[in-house]
Amino acid sequence: MSLAERYRSVLTNIEHSAIASGRTKEDIHLIVVSKNHPASLVAELITMGQISFGENRDQEASQKASELTAAGYQIDWHFVGQLQTNKVKSVLGYASTIHSIDRPSLVQELGKQLEKQDKSINGFIELNLTDDLGRGGVDEDQLIDLAELVLAEKRINLLGVMAVAGLQKDPRAEFERALRMSEKLKSVAPAATKLSLGMSEDYQVAIEMGATHIRVGSAITGPRPISA
Numbered sequence: 001m002s003l004a005e006r007y008r009s010v011l012t013n014i015e016h017s018a019i020a021s022g023r024t025k026e027d028i029h030l031i032v033v034s035k036n037h038p039a040s041l042v043a044e045l046i047t048m049g050q051i052s053f054g055e056n057r058d059q060e061a062s063q064k065a066s067e068l069t070a071a072g073y074q075i076d077w078h079f080v081g082q083l084q085t086n087k088v089k090s091v092l093g094y095a096s097t098i099h100s101i102d103r104p105s106l107v108q109e110l111g112k113q114l115e116k117q118d119k120s121i122n123g124f125i126e127l128n129l130t131d132d133l134g135r136g137g138v139d140e141d142q143l144i145d146l147a148e149l150v151l152a153e154k155r156i157n158l159l160g161v162m163a164v165a166g167l168q169k170d171p172r173a174e175f176e177r178a179l180r181m182s183e184k185l186k187s188v189a190p191a192a193t194k195l196s197l198g199m200s201e202d203y204q205v206a207i208e209m210g211a212t213h214i215r216v217g218s219a220i221t222g223p224r225p226i227s228a
C-alpha cells in the first residue's frame, strides 16, 4: 500500500469507529506520529489534508519543524514523548500541545518558560497504566496532586488525560482504567474532558471507547526506519 492508501484507510476506519460510538469523524482529532520519518513525508501528508503531527524527541522534531516552516508549511505539532525539562524551552518553540505532562518539575518548567515566551499551550496529563513506577506517566494516587499544579499554571490549558496501552495487554481493559482516571481528573478539572488514547494497534478500540485524540504512526507512515 502507498502512503495515500494507508492514510485513506485509517481515515475510513476512524469514520466507522466514530459512528459506532455515536459520533462523527469530525469529533476525532487525528495526530499522525511522524517520528523517525523525514520532513518530506510530513509534507506529503499535508498535501492530502493532514494538519496535526506528533513527535517524541525534541532534537528530531525541532529540526523537522524548522525545515517545514522555512518551506512555508503551517503545522500543528504535538509533543507525545517523555519531555526532559532541559528541552521544554525548545519544544515550546513549535508545539501547540504536549501529551506527556507527568511530573511536578515539568509543570514548573513549563510555567516558567511559557511566561518567558509569553505564550500558552494545550496539555494532557500522561497516565501510567502499568504497575511499573519507572514508566512514564503519573500513577493514579498522584493524579489529583499533579492536576492541581497544572491548573495553577494559567498558561497551560489542561485538555485531559493521555495514555499508552501496554504491549500484550487487552487495550479495552487498559482504556477502561484510563477512563476511570479521567473521571477522577474531571472531579477537580471539569473542563479537562479530552482523551488522548489509541495508536496504530488500538485506535479503533480507543475511539469506540470515547477517545477524542488518537496518535497514529506506523499504520499511516509504514514501518519506521530503524531509529538512531
Ligand SMILES: *Cc1c(COP(=O)(O)O)cnc(C)c1O
Pocket: 033, 035, 056, 080, 081, 164, 199, 200, 201, 215, 216, 217, 218, 219
Ligand atoms: C510512537 C508513538 C505513537 C505512534 O505509534 P504507532 O504504533 O506507530 O502508531 C503514539 N504515541 C506515542 C506516545 C508514541 O511514542
